[in-house]
Amino acid sequence: MAANGEHQGVVKPPPTPSPLRFSKFFQSNMRILVTGGAGFIGSHLVDKLMENEKNEVIVVDNFFTGSKDNLRKWIGHPRFELIRHDVTEPLLVEVDQIYHLACPASPIFYKYNPVKTIKTNVMGTLNMLGLAKRVGARILLTSTSEVYGDPLEHPQKEEYWGNVNPIGVRSCYDEGKRVAETLMFDYHRQHGIEIRIARIFNTYGPRMNIDDGRVVSNFIAQALRGEALTVQAPGTQTRSFCYVSDMVNGLIRLMEGDNTGPINLGNPGEFTMTELAETVKGLINPSVTIKMVENTPDDPRQRKPDITKANEVLGWEPKIKLRDGLPLMGEDFRLRLGVPKTA
Numbered sequence: 116m117a118a119n120g121e122h123q124g125v126v127k128p129p130p131t132p133s134p135l136r137f138s139k140f141f142q143s144n145m146r147i148l149v150t151g152g153a154g155f156i157g158s159h160l161v162d163k164l165m166e167n168e169k170n171e172v173i174v175v176d177n178f179f180t181g182s183k184d185n186l187r188k189w190i191g192h193p194r195f196e197l198i199r200h201d202v203t204e205p206l207l208v209e210v211d212q213i214y215h216l217a218c219p220a221s222p223i224f225y226k227y228n229p230v231k232t233i234k235t236n237v238m239g240t241l242n243m244l245g246l247a248k249r250v251g252a253r254i255l256l257t258s259t260s261e262v263y264g265d266p267l268e269h270p271q272k273e274e275y276w277g278n279v280n281p282i283g284v285r286s287c288y289d290e291g292k293r294v295a296e297t298l299m300f301d302y303h304r305q306h307g308i309e310i311r312i313a314r315i316f317n318t319y320g321p322r323m324n325i326d327d328g329r330v331v332s333n334f335i336a337q338a339l340r341g342e343a344l345t346v347q348a349p350g351t352q353t354r355s356f357c358y359v360s361d362m363v364n365g366l367i368r369l370m371e372g373d374n375t376g377p378i379n380l381g382n383p384g385e386f387t388m389t390e391l392a393e394t395v396k397g398l399i400n401p402s403v404t405i406k407m408v409e410n411t412p413d414d415p416r417q418r419k420p421d422i423t424k425a426n427e428v429l430g431w432e433p434k435i436k437l438r439d440g441l442p443l444m445g446e447d448f449r450l451r452l453g454v455p456k457t458a
């Protein structure tokens with residue numbers, strides 16, 4: 116017997132892998148695709164994944180809301196690739212894991228081109244599931260707390276089916292993500308694809324677009340510019356804000372764990388928008404005023420994650436309190452806006 120267990124003189128050909136799986140015979144690295152990796156959460160996720168020297172990271176982004184600036188430090192790195200690509204078009208890359216984040220997440224951006232938003236959620240997710248099926252990759256979808264719509268249950272558990280307007284101006288996003296979740300489970304049941312679904316609640320932190328339009332970035336930019344903070348009426352609506360590093364840790368735990376989800380990821384600390392404005396004012400610029408402005412249709416009146424499942428299944432809970440996270444984001448915005456330090 117030869118050392119390799121074959122009879123001498125009989126050379127067995129190696130198994131013939133499909134071309135897309137071929138590199139798996141030669142590499143022990145994990146190759147990870149991050150769609151929307153040039154965006155706010157995506158780029159923080161890339162930073163964390165790149166810390167592990169066994170990971171190779173491929174980012175695809177169409178740069179509609181993402182920016183190369185967010186990935187500056189990785190461009191040219193041997194374990195990193197950046198591809199300009201729109202997920203509504205098919206993509207063929209050989210990967211082991213797919214974090215599928217690509218989609219505008221700020222209401223003003225996703226409502227700007229609603230047809231494109233729903234295409235991104237439906238066709239983008241179909242394309243990524245097709246890719247996962249073809250190469251045998253595990254795929255994680257970043258869904259959203261918006262699948263609960265204007266929730267009639269509070270706080271929201273994963274079992275709650277939601278209260279969503281199917282024909283409203285937000286539907287391109289919230290119904291789009293609901294279809295994306297359906298597609299994930301249909302591919303899982305029909306084709307055995309390994310899926311993970313995170314329902315992300317409002318997330319904030321450095322690198323959000325300054326003109327993103329979401330509430331935390333608006334208030335911080337307004338406070339730094341010395342402008343009135345615009346609380347949309349009535350100001351009693353609530354949100355729960357999760358710092359981005361906590362969110363990224365939750366996403367990686369979900370991907371690495373055994374549970375398909377959906378799993379809520381968010382910080383259960385709940386604030387009214389008036390309280391948030393008062394907090395930002397106190398921490399960033401006590402001399403600014405707060406003004407009430409008109410709201411937009413279908414704005415959810417309350418939102419707070421029940422994170423029992425994330426805690427039990429992933430051993431995850433957020434660590435950073437709003438009062439500690441806001442100054443970190445404030446400093447990033449101050450530098451990017453070129454506002455001098457006051458004290």
Ligand SMILES: O=C(O)[C@H]1O[C@H](OP(=O)(O)OP(=O)(O)OC[C@H]2O[C@@H](n3ccc(=O)[nH]c3=O)[C@H](O)[C@@H]2O)[C@H](O)[C@@H](O)[C@@H]1O
Nearest residue numbers: 220222259261316317318329330333345346347352388414
């Ligand atoms: O930040 C997020 O992670 C979430 O942002 C949006 O959801 P929404 O909660 O409506 O986000 P914002 O636009 O930040 O609005 C939050 C609340 O602040 C209020 N708001 C917003 C902007 C502003 O200048 N002032 C203000 O009071 C809005 O009326 C709303 O009640 C997206 O739809 C979610 O998918 C996304 O996950």
